[in-house]
Amino acid sequence: MQSNKLRMAIRATAAAAIFGVAGQAGAVSFDAGGWNTSVYGYARLNAVYDIDEDVGSTTQSGNFSMINTGAAENNEATGYFDADAVQSRIGVKTTSPEGVTFNIEGDFRNGTLRLRHGYGSYNGVLAGQTWSNYNSFVGNTATLDFDSLPGTAGYQGRTAQLRYTTGALSISAEDPQSSLYGDAAVQAAKKDGMPTFTIRLEDKAGGMSYSAAALAHQVGYDTGTNDESAFGFGAFVAAKMQITDMIDIHGALNYSDGANSYLWRSGDNYFGSDAYIGANGDVETIAGYAGSIGTGINLGGGRSINIGYGMTTMDWDDAEDDGLAxxxxxxxxxxxxxxxxxxxxxxxxxxxxxxxxxxxQVNGDDGDANRLMFAAQYNF
Structure with a gap:
């Protein structure tokens, strides 16, 4: 009897569903010994029909690196269907009587359970793995594609970090993400000599929400005889404006110089190279630019339309001038x-x-792909 009552109580406390890949799903919550605990997650099916080229990866997200370019466009696989449920996730979040919060969350994107979030926080101090502080969802379009649009704000991923937040301001030291252009020998010599340092301001005023952030990190290499490095920098701004009760517009702008590892969906698919090694052995940074814009239209009755455009571009001119192919x-x-x-x-x-x-591509070759996606998500 008590077991049935407990199940009924848990079901009665189920929170509302969250739409979009960034948010936490509705949770089932309970208190025990002064600890407030939520178990949350969702089961999700993603199915896609690739109209003119097979470019789906796990979660059926579109993968830019799988798009044929140039003459290879004539060898496209057409009319390709696929589906999976690996985006499904589960998490536990609990707060102690002293106000300490713990969060563990995973999903199955790699085919096995992978850690998404694993951190603790108290009095504004967070330690562990969660969304990078150099990140914002304020200007994001709600897409069904798990990887979403290019050019959204900052690093759309999770990383190990130590963060302090006071009000709308947060600073962090994070596990560095860096990429050095070159062959296997260059990759073997690449090193990260310091954390990535970030600062972010995120707030709202009236019908506008906004976010701005900056980062600095080091990218370099050490062959044992040569030890060179350079600093990379990045910044973004993002905003959302509620135009009417039904319509909002939102977007983001990004700039990086030696920090394309934080420029979302640059390079082959996710992150571009930060720098390359020049003829004199110096580390030369590569600049990048990105932006996205979109609108959300609430039709009422649980229905909505979302439209968005995003792009990223990298400046390879200096690398070409230095003779790199x-x-x-x-x-x-x-x-x-x-x-x-x-x-x-x-x-x-x-x-x-x-x-x-x-x-x-730099040489002018290009390629494109058209896709249709269906998703069904069941939150708890």
Missing amino acids: VGGETETNSAIMANYKWTPVKNVMMGVEYQYLKTE
Whole structure:
């Protein structure tokens, strides 16, 4: 009897569903010994029909590196269907009577359970793995594609860090993400000599939410005889404006110089090279630019339409001038996504999305892909 009552109580406390890949799903919560605990997650199906080229990766997200370019576009695989449920996730979040918060969360994107979040926080001090402080969801378009649009704000991933937050301001020292262009020998010599340092301001005023952040990190190499490095920098701004009760517009702008590892969906698919080794052995940084813009339209009755465009581009001119053969490297990735999402009942979301992806190389070769995606998500 008590077991049935407990199950009924837990079900009665189920929170509302969250739409979009960034947010925490609705949770089932309970108190025990002064500890407030939530168990949350969702089960999700992603299915995709690649109209003119097979470019789906895990979670059926569109993968820019799988788009054929140049003459290879004539060898496209057409009419390709695939589906998986590996985006499904589960997490536990608990707060002690003293106000210490713990969060452990995982999903199955790699085919096995992988850690998404694992951290503790108290009085504004957070230690562990969670979203990078050089990140914001304020200007993001709600897409069904798990990897979303190029050019969204900052590093759209999670990393180990030590962070302090006071009010709208937060600073962090994080596990560095860096990438040095070159062959296997260069990759073997690449080193990270210091943490990545970030600072972010995120707040809202009236109908506008906004975020701005900056980072500095080191990218370098050590062969045993040569030890060289350079500093890379990045910055972004993001905002969302509520135009009416139904419509909002949102977007982000990014700049990096030696920090393309934090420029979302640059390079082959996720992160571009930060720097290369010049003829004199110095580390030369590579600049990058990115942006995204979108709108969300609330149709009422649990229905919405979301439309977004995003792009990233990297400046390889200096590398070319220095004699590097970078003609086949990715210069620009861009995407348009439009979806219709429907909540037929609380904690259930279904949606369809059209995606157009395009990639361009330094030598001028390009390629594109059209896709249709369906998703069904059941939150708890």
